[in-house]
Amino acid sequence: xxxxxxxxxxxxxxxxxxxxxxxxxxxxxxxxxxxxxxxxxxxxxxxxxxxxxxxxxxxxxxxxxxxxxxxxxxxxxxxxxxxxxxxxxxxxxxxxxxxxxxxxxxxxxxxxxxxxxxxxxxxxxxxxxxxxxxxxxxxxxxxxxxxxxxxxxxxxxxxxxxxxxxxxxxxxxxxxxxxxxxxxxxxxxxxxxxxxxxxxxxxxxxx
Ligand SMILES: C[S@@+](CC[C@H](N)C(=O)[O-])C[C@H]1O[C@@H](n2cnc3c(N)ncnc32)[C@H](O)[C@@H]1O
Numbered sequence: 001x002x003x004x005x006x007x008x009x010x011x012x013x014x015x016x017x018x019x020x021x022x023x024x025x026x027x028x029x030x031x032x033x034x035x036x037x038x039x040x041x042x043x044x045x046x047x048x049x050x051x052x053x054x055x056x057x058x059x060x061x062x063x064x065x066x067x068x069x070x071x072x073x074x075x076x077x078x079x080x081x082x083x084x085x086x087x088x089x090x091x092x093x094x095x096x097x098x099x100x101x102x103x104x105x106x107x108x109x110x111x112x113x114x115x116x117x118x119x120x121x122x123x124x125x126x127x128x129x130x131x132x133x134x135x136x137x138x139x140x141x142x143x144x145x146x147x148x149x150x151x152x153x154x155x156x157x158x159x160x161x162x163x164x165x166x167x168x169x170x171x172x173x174x175x176x177x178x179x180x181x182x183x184x185x186x187x188x189x190x191x192x193x194x195x196x197x198x199x200x201x202x203x204x205x206x207x
Contacts, residue, residue, distance in 0.1 A: 004072075004073055007052075007073045007075070007076060008073055008074075008075040008076075009075075011052075011053060011073065011075035011076045011078065011079040012053075012075070012079050013053070013079075014052050014053040014055065014076065014079060015052065015053055015055025015083075016055075018052075018169070019055075019169055019170075020168065020169065020170050020171050020172040021167075021172040021173070021178075022055060024167055024172075024173070024178050025167050025168075025169060026055055026056050026059050027059045028165070028167045028178075028182065029056060029059070029110065029165070029202070030056060030059035030060050030063060031063075032135070032163060032165070032202050032204070033046060033060065033106065033108055033135050033204075034060070034063050034065065036135065036161055036163055036202060036204040037133055037135075037159060037160075037161040037204035037205070037206045038132055038133050038159070038204070038206040040065060040105055040106055040132065040133075041105070042064040042065070043064065043065070043066060044065050044066065044104075044105035044106065044132070045065070045066040045067070045068060045104045045105055045106075046060050046065050046066065046067050046068070046104065046105065046106045046107075046108055047068050047070065047100050047104040047106070047107045047108070047129075047130075048067065048068065048069045048070065048107075048108045048109075048110075049070050049095040049098065049107060049108065049109045049112065050070070050071055050072070050095055050109055050110070050111070050112030050115060051069030051070055051071050051076070051080055051090065052071060052076050052079075052080070053076055053079035053080050053083055054067075054069040054079070054080030054081075054083050054084050054088070054090055055083065056108070056110070057069060057080070057083070057084050057087070057088050058083075058084070058087075061087055061088065066088065067084070067087075067088040068088060068089050068090070068091070068100060068104065069084070069088065069089070069090040069091070070090070070091045070092070070093045070095065070098050070100075071090070071092065071093075072092070072093065072094050072095070072115075074092065077090050077091075077092050095109065095112065095115055095116065095122070096115070096116060096117050096122065096125075097125075099125075099128070099129055100129055103129045103130070103131050104129060104130060104131065105130075105131050105132045105133075106130065106132055106133050106134070106135060107126050107129070107130045107133075107134050107135070108134075108135045108136060109134075109135075109136040110136060110137050111137060113136050113137070113138065114142075119148070119151050120151040120154060120155065123151050123152055123154070123155035123157065123205075124154070124155040124156075126155070127155045127156045127157065127207075131207075132206060132207070133157070133204050133205060133206040133207075134152070134157055134203075134204075134205045135202065135203065135204045135205075136202075136203055137165065137200045137201065137202055137203070138162075138200060138201045138202075138203050139200050140195050140196075140200075140201060141195075141196070145162070145201075148203070152203075152205040156207055157205035157206060157207060158206075158207065159205070159206040159207070160203065160204070160205045160206075161203070161204045161205075161206075162201045162202070162203055163185055163201065163202045163204070164184075164185045164191040164192075164194070164195055164199060164200075164201060164202075165185065165199060165200050165201065165202045166181040166182065166184050166185050166191070166194070166199055167181050167182065168181070
């Protein structure tokens with residue numbers, strides 16, 4: 001079965017199946033989108049490329065931001081439209097050539113940066129319609145950070161901030177442990193040690 005077919009089959013209920021504690025995970029992601037690096041302002045629009053079922057959308061909307069989802073898979077788009085219920089637009093598009101109808105404050109790409117055919121060209125395209133920052137997650141065991149930061153700088157995103165993201169995807173933690181995981185993200189060398197084995201960075205790249 002192709003990857004696209006797998007996504008189509010999993011589209012309904014994607015976020016609830018993929019995240020052991022979708023609220024803890026996606027609300028923390030939304031907090032960092034709003035605050036990491038250059039902060040977003042109320043009513044700023046976030047363009048979420050490869051949005052899946054748009055599970056992130058509600059958490060950005062409740063922070064006073066606007067949301068626009070984009071995905072290549074029609075079943076994911078249907079799921080996102082149903083989930084968001086008209087509170088945000090969802091477009092069909094390939095992140096390699098999609099452009100929003102008007103510039104956005106922030107563009108996000110989660111668990112999908114590997115779908116960019118040419119990463120440097122992708123960052124450069126995103127820079128043409130992104131006014132404040134690009135935010136995405138990055139597995140440092142899969143990509144060399146220096147290479148990614150160099151591509152961001154070449155695209156005009158000169159201020160790059162990396163934050164370890166330690167709320168687990170596949171494990172539901174009790175509330176106090178979620179708080180501890182978030183505190184550990186700021187632990188410097190210890191956090192970098194943990195990233196050698198597990199977890200990802202959240203990257204915020206601003207102009
Ligand atoms: C691993 S899921 C991530 C979904 C969501 N961003 C999340 O973090 O839960 C990858 C998503 O990328 C979409 N996708 C794959 N290739 C794409 C492309 N070239 N352009 C846009 N979306 C794509 C898939 O349909 C799927 O919804």
